[in-house]
Every structure is written in C-alpha cells, then in structure tokens.
Amino acid sequence: xxxxxxxxxxxxxxxxxxxxxxxxxxxxxxxxxxxxxxxxxxxxxxxxxxxxxxxxxxxxxxxxxxxxxxxxxxxxxxxxxxxxxxxxxxxxxxxxxxxxxxxxxxxxxxxxxxxxxxxxxxxxxxxxxxxxxxxxxxxxxxxxxxxxxxxxxxxxxxxxxxxxxxxxxxxxxxx
Amino acid sequence: xxxxxxxxxxxxxxxxxxxxxxxxxxxxxxxxxxxxxxxxxxxxxxxxxxxxxxxxxxxxxxxxxxxxxxxxxxxxxxxxxxxxxxxxxxxxxxxxxxxxxxxxxxxxxxxxxxxxxxxxxxxxxxxxxxxxxxxxxxxxxxxxxxxxxxxxxxxxxxxxxxxxxxxxxxxxxxx
Amino acid sequence: xxxxxxxxxxxxxxxxxxxxxxxxxxxxxxxxxxxxxxxxxxxxxxxxxxxxxxxxxxxxxxxxxxxxxxxxxxxxxxxxxxxxxxxxxxxxxxxxxxxxxxxxxxxxxxxxxxxxxxxxxxxxxxxxxxxxxxxxxxxxxxxxxxxxxxxxxxxxxxxxxxxxxxxxxxxxxxx
Amino acid sequence: xxxxxxxxxxxxxxxxxxxxxxxxxxxxxxxxxxxxxxxxxxxxxxxxxxxxxxxxxxxxxxxxxxxxxxxxxxxxxxxxxxxxxxxxxxxxxxxxxxxxxxxxxxxxxxxxxxxxxxxxxxxxxxxxxxxxxxxxxxxxxxxxxxxxxxxxxxxxxxxxxxxxxxxxxxxxxxx
Numbered sequence: 001x002x003x004x005x006x007x008x009x010x011x012x013x014x015x016x017x018x019x020x021x022x023x024x025x026x027x028x029x030x031x032x033x034x035x036x037x038x039x040x041x042x043x044x045x046x047x048x049x050x051x052x053x054x055x056x057x058x059x060x061x062x063x064x065x066x067x068x069x070x071x072x073x074x075x076x077x078x079x080x081x082x083x084x085x086x087x088x089x090x091x092x093x094x095x096x097x098x099x100x101x102x103x104x105x106x107x108x109x110x111x112x113x114x115x116x117x118x119x120x121x122x123x124x125x126x127x128x129x130x131x132x133x134x135x136x137x138x139x140x141x142x143x144x145x146x147x148x149x150x151x152x153x154x155x156x157x158x159x160x161x162x163x164x165x166x167x168x169x170x171x172x173x174x175x
Numbered sequence: 176x177x178x179x180x181x182x183x184x185x186x187x188x189x190x191x192x193x194x195x196x197x198x199x200x201x202x203x204x205x206x207x208x209x210x211x212x213x214x215x216x217x218x219x220x221x222x223x224x225x226x227x228x229x230x231x232x233x234x235x236x237x238x239x240x241x242x243x244x245x246x247x248x249x250x251x252x253x254x255x256x257x258x259x260x261x262x263x264x265x266x267x268x269x270x271x272x273x274x275x276x277x278x279x280x281x282x283x284x285x286x287x288x289x290x291x292x293x294x295x296x297x298x299x300x301x302x303x304x305x306x307x308x309x310x311x312x313x314x315x316x317x318x319x320x321x322x323x324x325x326x327x328x329x330x331x332x333x334x335x336x337x338x339x340x341x342x343x344x345x346x347x348x349x350x
Numbered sequence: 351x352x353x354x355x356x357x358x359x360x361x362x363x364x365x366x367x368x369x370x371x372x373x374x375x376x377x378x379x380x381x382x383x384x385x386x387x388x389x390x391x392x393x394x395x396x397x398x399x400x401x402x403x404x405x406x407x408x409x410x411x412x413x414x415x416x417x418x419x420x421x422x423x424x425x426x427x428x429x430x431x432x433x434x435x436x437x438x439x440x441x442x443x444x445x446x447x448x449x450x451x452x453x454x455x456x457x458x459x460x461x462x463x464x465x466x467x468x469x470x471x472x473x474x475x476x477x478x479x480x481x482x483x484x485x486x487x488x489x490x491x492x493x494x495x496x497x498x499x500x501x502x503x504x505x506x507x508x509x510x511x512x513x514x515x516x517x518x519x520x521x522x523x524x525x
Numbered sequence: 526x527x528x529x530x531x532x533x534x535x536x537x538x539x540x541x542x543x544x545x546x547x548x549x550x551x552x553x554x555x556x557x558x559x560x561x562x563x564x565x566x567x568x569x570x571x572x573x574x575x576x577x578x579x580x581x582x583x584x585x586x587x588x589x590x591x592x593x594x595x596x597x598x599x600x601x602x603x604x605x606x607x608x609x610x611x612x613x614x615x616x617x618x619x620x621x622x623x624x625x626x627x628x629x630x631x632x633x634x635x636x637x638x639x640x641x642x643x644x645x646x647x648x649x650x651x652x653x654x655x656x657x658x659x660x661x662x663x664x665x666x667x668x669x670x671x672x673x674x675x676x677x678x679x680x681x682x683x684x685x686x687x688x689x690x691x692x693x694x695x696x697x698x699x700x
Contacts, residue, residue, distance in 0.1 A: 273445070
C-alpha cells in the first residue's frame with residue numbers, strides 16, 4: 001500500500017489530520033463462543049516493543065476515507081488475525097461502546113499520545129484459524145476469568161484493559 | 176415431552192400461569208449475512224392455519240423454568256429451522272428490543288389473545304441448511320426490501336411485522 | 351394491595367408459579383448525572399436483614415400481569431426511592447443487559463434461592479429527592495470509583511455486584 | 526469562533542480533511558417523553574434553503590478535535606435548540622445506530638455530497654423550551670405517527686428520514 005491508494009494518507013497528511021480532528025477507529029474483541037453463543041475465550045494480540053516491553057492488544061485500526069465501518073472491521077481482522085480467521089462481523093453496527101482516546105491523559109480512561117481517536121467497539125466471534133501477521137508475535141487465547149486478571153490488564157496499553165472489561169461485562173463474563 | 180419433564184407445564188398449569196403472570200419469550204429473526212456481516216436475506220416461517228389463512232412468523236417460543244435464555248433461543252431455533260441450520264446465537268444477551276404482547280389490543284403494537292408475553296428479541300445469522308419442522312410448512316427467504324413490504328408484513332400476526340421492521344432498522348436495512 | 355387486585359398473586363399462587371416458570375423482573379441502577387450525561391454517582395439501597403447483616407441493593411421487582419415494563423420500572427422506582435425521585439425511565443426498552451437469576455448456583459453469576467428470575471436491567475438517572483420507603487433504611491450515593499470497590503460489591507447479594515459492574519461498564523465508569 | 530480556536534478548522538483545512546478522511550459526527554433525535562419514558566413527540570428542525578425548498582433535519586454536527594462525544598452532543602443541541610432546551614444526554618455512549626454518509630450514493634441509505642461522515646446517533650429527551658437558533662426557522666413537534674409519514678420523511682435530506690425511522694423503531698414507536 002502506498003499513499004496513492006485512495007483513502008490512504010501519506011505520513012505527513014496523517015500527522016496533519018491528527019493535530020486537527022478526531023480520527024475514527026474500529027476495535028474488535030476476538031472471541032471464541034460455544035454453540036449457545038457463550039464466550040469461552042478471548043484472543044489478545046501479543047507484541048514486543050522495540051524496548052522489549054510486552055504489550056497485549058485488541059484488534060484495532062483506522063476507518064479509511066470512503067470505507068464502510070464493516071469493511072474496516074473486516075480489513076483489520078484479516079490484517080491482525082490472518083486470512084483464515086473467519087470472523088463473524090456483527091449484523092448490526094450498534095457498537096457495545098464507544099472508546100474515546102485523548103492525547104491528554106485523564107479525560108477518559110483511554111489515552112493515545114499520537115492523537116484523539118474515537119473507536120467503535122465490537123465483539124467478534126472467530127471460528128477459523130488465527131495466524132497473526134504484521135507486527136504481532138502471537139494471538140493468545142484467555143478464558144474470561146484469565147482475561148479479567150490484573151496482570152493481563154496491566155499489559156494492555158492506553159486503557160485497552162478497560163475496554164476489554166467493558167466487553168466482558170457486555171457478554172456477561174465479568175466476574 | 177410430557178408434563179413430567181422439569182420446566183414443562185401441563186396445559187392446565189400453563190393456562191393457570193397465563194392468567195396471572197407475564198410469560199417470558201424469546202424471538203429470533205433468522206438472517207443470512209455476507210462476509211462483512213451485512214444482512215442479505217431474512218427468513219420467515221410460513222404456516223397455514225386450520226381455516227386456510229397464510230401466516231408468516233419469526234422464530235418464537237417460551238423460556239422454560241431453569242432454562243437459560245441462550246438455551247431457549249437455541250432450542251426454538253432448532254425446533255423451527257431444523258438441526259442443520261447452524262444458528263449463531265449472539266455473544267451478548269442484550270436484545271435489540273423487548274416486545275410486549277398484551278391480551279388487550281392497543282397497549283403496545285403487539286397482541287397475543289392467549290396471554291401477556293414479554294419477548295427478548297435477537298437477530299440470529301444462520302449459515303446452514305434450514306428445514307422447518309413442527310407445524311411450519313416452509314422457511315421462505317426474503318430480501319430486506321421484500322421483507323419490509325406491506326403484503327409480507329400484513330401476513331405476520333400479533334404485531335410481528337412491527338418487530339420485523341424493528342429488526343430491519345437495527346441492522347440498517349429499513350428502506 | 352391484596353391478592354384480589356388484578357396482576358397480583360396470593361403468596362400460594364406466587365409460590366406455585368416460582369416452581370414452574372421463569373419470573374420476569376426489572377432492575378434499575380439509580381444514578382446521578384451531570385449536564386453532559388456523565389454518571390457522577392450511583393445510588394444503592396441499604397437494608398439490614400433480620401440477622402443484622404448489611405446488604406446493598408439495586409432497585410428491583412416483578413413485572414405484573416398486564417403491566418408494561420416501563421410501568422413496572424416506574425412503580426418499583428417509586429416504591430424504593432419515594433414519590434419525589436423524578437426518575438428518567440429510558441425512552442428505549444433495550445436493556446443494557448439481561449440478568450438471569452437461577453435457584454441453582456453457578457449457572458450464571460446470578461443466584462436467587464427462591465426462584466428462576468430473568469431481569470431486564472436499565473440505567474435510570476434520578477434528579478429529585480430520594481426517600482427510601484418500604485424495608486430499606488437508606489439510599490446511599492457512591493462515586494463510580496467507590497461503587498466498584500470490593501467491600502461494596504461484597505455487600506450486594508445474589509450477584510447484584512456483578513450487575514452493578516456491568517452497569518458501570520456500560521456507562522464508561524468501570525475503572 | 527475563528528480558526529485559531531483549538532479543535533476548529535479553517536474552511537481550507539476542513540475541505541482538505543473531507544477529501545481524505547471520514548469525519549466524525551453526532552446526531553440527536555430530540556424527543557418529548559411522558560413520565561414512563563414513552564416517546565410522545567419528535568422534534569424536527571425546519572429549514573428553508575436558498576432556493577426555497579423546505580427541509581426537515583435532526584440535530585447534527587461534527588465532533589471537534591479534543592472534544593468528548595457527549596460535549597459535542599451538548600454543544601450541537603444547544604446550538605440548534607437554544608440554551609433552555611434542557612436536553613438529557615444519555616448516560617451511556619452506546620448509540621442506537623451508526624449512520625454512514627457517503628459522498629457516493631447507494632453504498633448505504635445515507636448520502637452527503639460534501640464528505641464521508643460517520644455519525645453516532647442518539648435519542649435525546651428534552652424537557653425545556655426549544656428556540657431554534659442559527660439557520661433553522663423553527664422546531665416542529667410531530668407525533669410518532671406523523672413523524673413516520675411519507676411526506677415528512679421525503680423532506681429529510683441525505684437519508685435522515687431513514688435514521689428517523691431507525692430511531693422510531695428503537696423506541697418502539699414505528700407503526
């Protein structure tokens with residue numbers, strides 16, 4: 001992908017926009033469900049920063065110009081989980097919450113030093129085989145119990161641990 | 176099934192309860208979705224009454240004593256669509272709406288002469304092969320456009336046409 | 351109120367129904383909000399049991415035969431918070447979650463030894479003066495932070511602490 | 526307000542952004558409710574275009590850089606309904622739907638020739654006195670029945686009539 005693709009911004013253009021507007025994001029919480037729809041595990045991306053710090057992340061990314069929210073979801077799910085994950089993008093666009101990431105800390109539980117990002121957040125069951133691509137090392141599955149433990153949450157940057165807990169609450173798995 | 180099965184009522188017991196309490200129901204709108212989750216068609220059960228009248232119905236039924244809402248959904252989906260329908264029961268129990276059927280007409284858009292029923296309503300994508308069982312003749316798939324037309328809606332008894340339109344609105348397919 | 355009022359059950363009738371059917375409930379989380387709608391505090395009813403144990407509760411109660419969900423909400427809010435609480439019953443009946451209380455422990459996080467109850471749960475801003483009536487001693491207001499602390503949650507019976515946390519998650523106040 | 530205010534864009538900057546990114550909007554459906562929360566009327570802004578055409582609109586506007594969604598809602602409600610409208614901004618940021626306006630027609634039911642806008646849509650009860658300001662002539666209240674009639678819907682540009690019907694469906698007033 002280069003900046004000539006419609007909907008993509010050059011680094012300079014993105015920088016320019018980030019200083020002036022909220023940037024629209026989608027975030028997906030990948031889950032495994034049983035036959036009755038109950039969540040049995042939650043998938044978190046594992047990344048190692050350039051300084052060696054471990055971070056765990058939800059699937060997340062920008063919505064591009066002229067791209068539907070559901071196409072953005074599908075694109076980021078494929079980018080982060082690989083082409084065989086078989087995600088079930090929800091039939092309704094009603095998100096379970098809206099997460100507001102501010103460059104200033106303390107306005108909301110969410111923080112992104114680069115920008116003011118507003119993310120539509122969805123629960124997405126995946127039934128296929130997940131193979132992280134891009135910069136993620138691995139996708140690790142946690143039980144709802146494990147996912148809500150302090151250690152995991154502390155490894156999720158920018159308040160994504162709060163968003164994960166909101167997702168667990170929404171699916172009735174917050175203990 | 177007989178009245179000795181836990182959670183099942185004899186006809187007399189059900190009659191007794193219906194005169195005294197709201198009865199909890201689940202209702203499911205079976206849909207086909209494309210890869211991006213967008214609804215491409217809606218399935219309606221076709222029934223012919225003893226007097227020859229055609230009616231079209233959503234999947235619907237009671238929640239039994241000691242039965243989880245998601246198990247009731249699964250049971251009624253299997254009962255109405257057959258064992259190969261592969262329904263995707265939602266991960267969250269938050270319904271898109273609650274439909275209140277009163278024995279008296281005009282209190283809400285919903286009416287059930289037998290009882291006061293309160294239904295939790297869900298959109299349920301199905302990916303398998305639907306074979307109506309029980310008393311339904313057929314499951315007919317409609318495009319969102321067709322499903323919102325007056326003729327179809329007029330064949331849905333008790334206000335289920337209103338519920339169908341609420342479902343179409345929720346998935347962004349109300350034209 | 352006596353058992354001759356339509357919609358009310360005698361103790362025997364209620365006992366009978368509770369052994370045979372799920373009982374429909376509504377639950378309300380009373381909150382104070384600021385001008386922008388953000389929750390600033392959460393109200394919990396304080397009750398002292400016959401054995402001296404302290405319990406904290408959400409507003410909760412049955413939906414009666416031939417009663418609308420929103421009228422049941424209003425009735426229980428008035429019963430528990432007094433006639434001057436000025437509750438803002440939501441315009442949409444879509445609950446933020448459905449809580450399933452089973453007489454058997456461990457099926458869901460919710461437990462009610464008396465019955466299988468299914469509760470539609472709503473956030474309800476109140477702007478007036480709350481004066482608990484009936485058996486509650488007091489209505490105590492907590493900040494979102496305080497409300498999510500372990501001590502408070504441990505005083506909420508039957509899993510209502512989980513429901514409170516789901517409510518806090520839904521309004522973006524789960525820390 | 527001038528372009529030097531943080532979060533505001535000059536006309537050129539806005540033009541630049543609109544060509545490159547989805548622009549985040551909020552939309553509010555102002556309603557009157559009765560004590561039980563049921564919607565009794567819906568408020569639509571009446572505008573007369575420079576060519577004399579009548580249009581009816583929901584409350585709508587951009588979210589600015591570093592502005593919370595709920596503050597953007599409050600600002601646009603005050604801008605469009607005046608300072609005495611006393612809007613009840615929802616406690617939860619979960620919108621009833623997300624409306625995607627594309628500059629190209631036919632991708633979704635929503636169309637905005639100027640831009641790709643993604644709007645978080647909320648139902649907002651107002652209890653005070655509404656005095657349209659800015660370019661709106663008047664705020665006209667309709668019953669749910671009137672609001673869903675074809676004439677009114679046909680006067681709502683860009684698919685806002687569809688969004689209004691989604692709102693009516695969400696509050697159980699779609700007939």
